[in-house]
Amino acid sequence: MTTAISTEELQRFKALCQQKNFGQALPLARRFHPLLAQNVHLARRWGWVIYERLKDLVEQARAKQAPASRQANSLPEHLSRKIREALVEYARLPNLHTPDLLHAMILVMVCRIGIRWSGVLGFLYHVRAFDTLRPEDRLPKTYGDRTYPSIEQLLTQTVAAALAKLPLRDQRPEVLDWACVQVQQRLDRFPDEPWIPYHLACYLIKKQRGPEARPLLAPVLLQHRHKSWIWERVARANHDRPEHRLTALTQALRLAERELPTVRFRLHLELQICWPPGSATMKPLPSFRQPAAWKNSSAVTCATTAILSGNAIGTCCSNPGSSNGSSRPTCPGHPPSPSSPKQFSTNTCRPRNPSA
Structure with a gap:
């Protein structure tokens, strides 16, 4: 009406x-x-x-x-x-x-x-x-x-x-x-x-569509690879690939030195869930967790390529280093296979003691 x-x-x-x-x-x-x-x-x-x-x-x-x-x-x-x-x-x-x-x-x-x-x-x-x-x-x-x-x-x-x-x-x-x-x-x-x-x-x-999301993160990751938040996002995109998720979480935690304690604690907790202490089900990737390795652009490129693609870490170079004492140049993204997981310690993940 x-x-x-x-x-x-x-x-x-x-x-x-x-x-x-x-x-x-x-x-x-x-x-x-x-x-x-x-x-x-x-x-x-x-x-x-x-x-x-x-x-x-x-x-x-x-x-x-x-x-x-x-x-x-x-x-x-x-x-x-x-x-x-x-x-x-x-x-x-x-x-x-x-x-x-x-x-x-x-x-x-x-x-x-x-x-x-x-x-x-x-x-x-x-x-x-x-x-x-x-x-x-x-x-x-x-x-x-x-x-x-x-x-x-x-x-x-x-x-x-x-x-x-x-x-x-x-x-x-x-x-x-x-x-x-x-x-x-x-x-x-x-x-x-x-x-x-x-x-x-x-x-x-x-x-929960990580495989579709991973390539889309590449432009921002390459621009802000020294920021903790982008590596945390990369870790979430790799929920179906534990090895890559572990690497990304570790890098996020290392770069979170100036973040709030709550941010570092959240990352530490996610890292512990991803790789519990004493777990023997996953081989750690220590060179990606060494600060010096991430100063080299080729190391970042190799890791980024592996994490955002469907490849395993250490497969983007045709001439990886070996652990038999060879003097060949080694791609920083492809370290020799570690003989022991002791090279990586989660002690660096703990909040600093204010009384120290």
């Missing part, structure tokens, strides 16, 4: 839209929803009011939060509620979900909010974000001497980060499947963006 709309009310709604008064226009817009769903010109006028409201809320969020605090679900409750209110109104008007300037600007605002709002994936799925881009939205923008990423790249970064960082239990399965496919389809479009495959890998790890 359609509610009768008087001419005076309609004129008042148009005046409020012209004034960009979201608060007073909102009750009228909800009442006029059947008319807005049919009249694209009136709906677009209301859509620009929604955009201005969203832009103001994004600026409020940026002003109240430092860049370091822009984490998943980190928006204040009152801002999250207002952002959801504005985007729900836009989502209810499918005649606005078309390739035009208004839609592109709404998508840019949503990308600026990003994972700080838990509903970002559901909204982008509902408005068919990737299917409603203009040709120019898929190209980078150049202003003066600076080049900015395309809207398509911003969307891909936002969706990948949401997959990695938002709790999966809060998302519908069809939304997660859609988001994963959209990111996978665009990996080749942005080869210079290492964080897109990294975030996709984090999602695949959470879904």
